[in-house]
Amino acid sequence: MWIISSVKARSNISTFDSRMVSLSIILFTLLSLSSRFVISAEKVITCDGEIQRLSCDTGVISVQSVSFGRTNENICSIGQPKDQISNTQCSLEISVIAKRCDGLKVCEINTQGLSVEDPCVGTYKYYTTNYICIPAETSVTCQGGYSSLYCENGRIQINTANYGRTDKHTCSEGLPSDQIQNTSCYSPNALSPVSQRCNGMRSCEVFATHTVFTDPCEGTYKYLAISYNCLPQAVRSKVICEYRNSTLKCEEGTRLQIHNANYGRTESSICPLTNPKVPQQTDCYTSNSKDIVAERCDGKNDCFISASNAVFTDPCYGTLKYLHITYSCVAD
Template identity: 35%
Template sequence: MQFCKISISVLAAICLLLSTGVATETVVTCNVDTVHRLSCDTGVISVQAALYGRADSETCGEGRPQSQLANTECSQEGTADVLKRRCDGKMVCEVSVNVFGAPDPCVGTFKYLQTNYTCLPAIHHVTCEHSLAYLDCDEGQVISVYGATYGRYDQTTCTYRRPASQIQNIDCSQPASGVSDSCNGKNRCVVKVDNSMFEDPCVGTYKYLEVAYICEYPSTIPMESAKSKDKKKTTIVAVECSRNQPGSSKIMFSFRLSTTLLLAATCSLMTAVVSTERVITCRNVQRLSCDSGVIGVQATLYGRADKETCSRGIRRSQLANTECSLKGTLDILKTRCNGKTECELNLKVVRTSDPCRGISKYLETNYTCLPAIHLVACQDSLALLHCDEGQVIFVYGADFGRRDQTTCNFQRPASQIKNDACTRPTGKVADSCNGKNSCTIRVSNSVFGNPCVGTYKYLEVAYICEYPGVIP
C-alpha cells in the first residue's frame, strides 16, 4: 500500500505532480531525416525552449570531424516558435527535423534539434470535423485554453470509414486561435468544427480539432499570463510517501507549486498505484495496461489452480488437476511487460512446455501500475534520462524495436513501420544509467542490436528518480 500524508488536506493529489507536471523534459534529435518526438503520459506539452544548431562540441558528435563541431554558438532563430505552434497543447507531437534548417544558421557545422518542455495538467479534447466541440467546467469555474489546432497529424484519429485519400496527409495542421477567443473566461462553450469556423489548412483532408484547456476560478491567474507572477504566488507542500516493498523507506518531499497547478492537480496517479489488477485469459491474447504509471508484474500462473476458472464448455477431466503451473512464466511476463504503459502477448509465448498434459490451462497475471517517468526516443536520437539534484535513476524496464504503427512514424514510408511485432527487451539502459543523476543513451542499432532489419524503431524506457538508499 502506498500512502501520502499532505500538510494541506484539500491538495491530497499533489503526488501526481511529482511524476508528471514539475520536471522539464529534454529531447535531442541528431539526424535531419529523423523524427523529433515530444510526449506526455499525463497532461499536455508546453515547449519551454528549443535549439536547432549547436551549443557544445559533444552532443551528437559521434563520428563527426572536429571541424563540424567547432562552432558552438550556432542557432536558428524562430525554432522555439515553430515547436510551440506545432506541439503546445498536444499529448504527443512528432516533427521531422528537416522542417528546420532554412536558412542554414552555420554552414559546415553538424547541427541537432534540442527541445525542453514540460507536461502541464490539462483537459485534452479531440473533436472530428462536422461535429461540435463542447468545453465545460464545474460551477464557479471558467475555461482557460492552453492551445488548439485544426487539421490532421496522424492516420489514426477520426478515421472511421474514411477513404485513404482523406487521411493520408498528416502534415496538415494550424493553430486555431478562435477557440480561445470564443471560450476563455466562460463556464461552458460550444465550437463548431468545420472549415467555416477555421481556415482550411489542407483541402480534401478530413480534419479534427484538438484542444487543451483547464478549468480555474476567475481569481486564479491564467497559465499563459502568469509565468512570472506565479513565482510569487506559491504554496509549500510537504509529502510523505511510502511503498510496501521489502527494504523500502519513507521519502519526504518538500516543493513549491503555483496556485494554478495546485488547482489543476488530480489524484489519478495515486489511485492507479494503490491497487493490484488481475487479468485472466483463457485463450489467445492477454492485455495489461495502465492509464497512469507503468506495469509492474507481481505474480503469474500459466496452468490451473481451481476447477471454476475458464471452465465453460470444458470436460471435468480437463479441470481435475488444480496444482498445475508452468515454471518461468513470471520471468516471461516481467521481461515483456514491466515498465510499459500497455502490454499484449499471445498465450503461445508462455507455452514453453506443457506442465500438465490433458488439463485445460489459462494465464492469470496480477500487476500494479507503478508511478514512473515514461520515455520514448526515436531511432537515431538521444534518450536523456535525468533526475532532480540529489536523486538517482532507477530503470524499471526498456525495450528497443516497434510494437505499433503510430509511434515515431512521422513522414516514414509504410514499409518502415508495418512490422509492429518487433521489440526486444534490453538491460543496457539500466546498466548504463542506474545510480546516476543523469544519463544519455544513443538510440541506434549499433547500441541495441537490430531486432528487425528495415524497420524504423524506437526506444521505450520507464524509470523513477529516487534518493540513494531507497531504490526498490
C-alpha cells in the same frame, strides 16, 4: 508539490554533458514553477534529420524553448567528420516545434528541413527542445462535429487549439488513405475563435468546420484539437502585451490581491508577432514581476499597470514580451 524531472537524449552524450543537462533541467523546472503547476520537465535532443518525439504520460505538452545548432562537440558526433562538429558556438531559437506540439499528449516531428534558416553552414547540427507537461483537459472533435467543453467547477481557459491533422490515427475510421496522409496540417487562426467563444464560460460549443476556421489543407480530413483548464471562479487572469497599459479593477467593496505575475514570454501563441518567422524565446521570466505588481496593486480597488521594460527591465532582448497576472478580488 512534486516535480518529476527527466532527460530524453536521442544522441551520444558524454557523462559531463549529461550532468550539465540534468542541472539545466532542474534550474528550468524551478523557473517554471513561478507561473504554473508543472507535472514534469523534459529535455529532448535530436540529431538533424531524425524524428523528434515529445510525450507526456500525464497532462499535455507545453514547449518552453527550442534551439537548433551545436554547442557541444560530443552530441550527435558519431560518424561525423571533425570539421563538422568543431563549431560549438552555433545556436538559433526556433518556434515551429511549439506551434506543432503545444497541447498534445504525444508529438512526433521529422526534423529534416524543419528549420528554414541555417545558423552555421557546414556544421552538423541538432535540435534541443525543453518542454513541460502541464495539467489540462483535452477535446478532439472530427470535422463537421461540435466540440463541447465543460467545467464543473470554475471557468474555461483555452490553452491551445488546432484545426487540421497531426497524426494518421485520429478521426481516420473508414477514410481513404489519401485523406489522412498529411500530418503537418495546422490552422493559422484556430486559437482566436475558440478563445473568444469559450474563455470565461462554464460550457461552450465550437463547430469543427472550415466556415469557422481557415482550411489549412484541402483534401485532408481534419479535426479540432483543444486543450484547456478550468480556472476557479475566484481567480482572474490578465494579459497585457508589451508596450501596452491596462487597469486591474475590482467590484465595489473588494480589493486586489495579486497571486502571481510574470513579465516575459512562456507561450508562443500569446501576443503573437506580425512576422511569425522571427524567433521568440519562450523561457523568459522576470523574477521580481510579482513583487512589482503587488507593490502597485495589492489592497487597492483598482490599479494602472504598464507592460514595459521601463517597469520590469528586459529579461529577453529581442523577444516581444507580455505581462501575465493572476489575481483575486477579496472583501475589505
